[in-house]
Amino acid sequence: MAGMSPSEKRLQKELMSLMKEPPPGVSVDAEIAEQNLLLWIIRMEGVSGTLYEGEQFELQFKFSNKYPFDSPEVTFVGNNIPVHPHVYSNGHICLSILTDDWSPALSVQSVCLSIVSMLSSCKEKKRPPDNAFYVKTCNKNPKKTKWWYHDDSV
Amino acid sequence: MSGITENTKTSGEPSKENPSPNSSDTPDDEKKDDRMFECNICLDTAKDAVVSMCGHLFCWPCLHQWLETRPNRQVCPVCKASISKEKVVPLYGRGSTKQEDPREKVPPRPAGQRTEPEPGSAFPGFGFADNGFHMSFGIGAFPFGFFTSTFNFGEARPTPAARGTQQHMEEQFLSKIFLWMAILFVAWLLLA
Numbered sequence: 001m002a003g004m005s006p007s008e009k010r011l012q013k014e015l016m017s018l019m020k021e022p023p024p025g026v027s028v029d030a031e032i033a034e035q036n037l038l039l040w041i042i043r044m045e046g047v048s049g050t051l052y053e054g055e056q057f058e059l060q061f062k063f064s065n066k067y068p069f070d071s072p073e074v075t076f077v078g079n080n081i082p083v084h085p086h087v088y089s090n091g092h093i094c095l096s097i098l099t100d101d102w103s104p105a106l107s108v109q110s111v112c113l114s115i116v117s118m119l120s121s122c123k124e125k126k127r128p129p130d131n132a133f134y135v136k137t138c139n140k141n142p143k144k145t146k147w148w149y150h151d152d153s154v
Numbered sequence: 155m156s157g158i159t160e161n162t163k164t165s166g167e168p169s170k171e172n173p174s175p176n177s178s179d180t181p182d183d184e185k186k187d188d189r190m191f192e193c194n195i196c197l198d199t200a201k202d203a204v205v206s207m208c209g210h211l212f213c214w215p216c217l218h219q220w221l222e223t224r225p226n227r228q229v230c231p232v233c234k235a236s237i238s239k240e241k242v243v244p245l246y247g248r249g250s251t252k253q254e255d256p257r258e259k260v261p262p263r264p265a266g267q268r269t270e271p272e273p274g275s276a277f278p279g280f281g282f283a284d285n286g287f288h289m290s291f292g293i294g295a296f297p298f299g300f301f302t303s304t305f306n307f308g309e310a311r312p313t314p315a316a317r318g319t320q321q322h323m324e325e326q327f328l329s330k331i332f333l334w335m336a337i338l339f340v341a342w343l344l345l346a
Contacts, residue, residue, distance in 0.1 A: 104216070
């Protein structure tokens with residue numbers, strides 16, 4: 001643990017606990033994370049009994065060296081991006097805890113649980129209404145987007 | 155003796171699961187006990203520990219960095235209760251040799267601050283929106299001084315006195331004098 005920056009230290013702790021006690025349906029690709037602690041890939045299963053039952057998703061977490069004071073950059077990656085009113089087809093997620101409502105007491109695990117719950121409460125699989133325009137015009141980094149959080153029902 | 159020390163340490167955090175800290179015999183329980191004193195930010199055992207009024211434990215350097223990150227929205231990272239430097243309590247365990255307030259360390263505690271009250275509306279004194287004509291005049295580099303003294307943004311002006319009162323008459327008289335002085339001054343500038 002010596003020689004690690006505070007953010008790496010905390011990420012190492014989080015990685016250990018996520019590998020040891022992962023929440024149901026969530027698993028971390030330990031190999032990728034151990035190579036570079038600032039880039040994680042998390043696999044996520046659609047919860048049974050919801051619209052995403054049987055589906056597999058991949059989340060990418062990118063951390064800055066200001067983590068946990070600065071929120072991680074979280075996007076869906078891979079070939080299956082969930083069709084959801086708050087998930088754009090490029091993988092960007094409209095979720096307040098990823099920007100404005102981030103707190104250093106949150107963790108990779110709590111972000112994963114929020115995303116699982118966001119998917120599970122979905123009633124109709126559809127893309128956000130401004131998907132085509134957003135995907136064409138947005139920055140690669142979703143944290144650069146000025147998100148407008150208006151719908152807390154899903 | 156040790157029971158007293160333990161109780162002092164736990165006073166900040168509710169300890170429902172372990173009413174008596176001395177009863178933790180298994181390694182698992184011990185681990186749980188350790189985790190109870192972890193900082194909510196760095197997840198390490200809290201150093202220079204402070205506890206918020208809402209009961210959440212942090213290292214002072216960690217909490218300080220968070221308060222600096224969002225200076226105008228200082229909330230508890232755990233429960234989002236309002237939080238401030240002045241309202242956290244330092245914790246002194248038995249092990250700490252120096253009983254100094256951790257808040258004094260990182261950085262030296264700043265002096266008190268006061269914030270100005272916010273103006274009621276965005277542009278209360280914009281243009282001549284308030285009833286009554288205001289004339290102001292300043293001497294400076296000719297064109298610039300004239301403009302800067304006429305356009306006052308964001309600063310509220312006192313309301314003019316009611317029509318017909320003594321003060322109103324005086325104000326009218328004064329503003330006429332100033333108007334004539336301004337005209338004479340401009341004329342002098344143009345002729346000279």
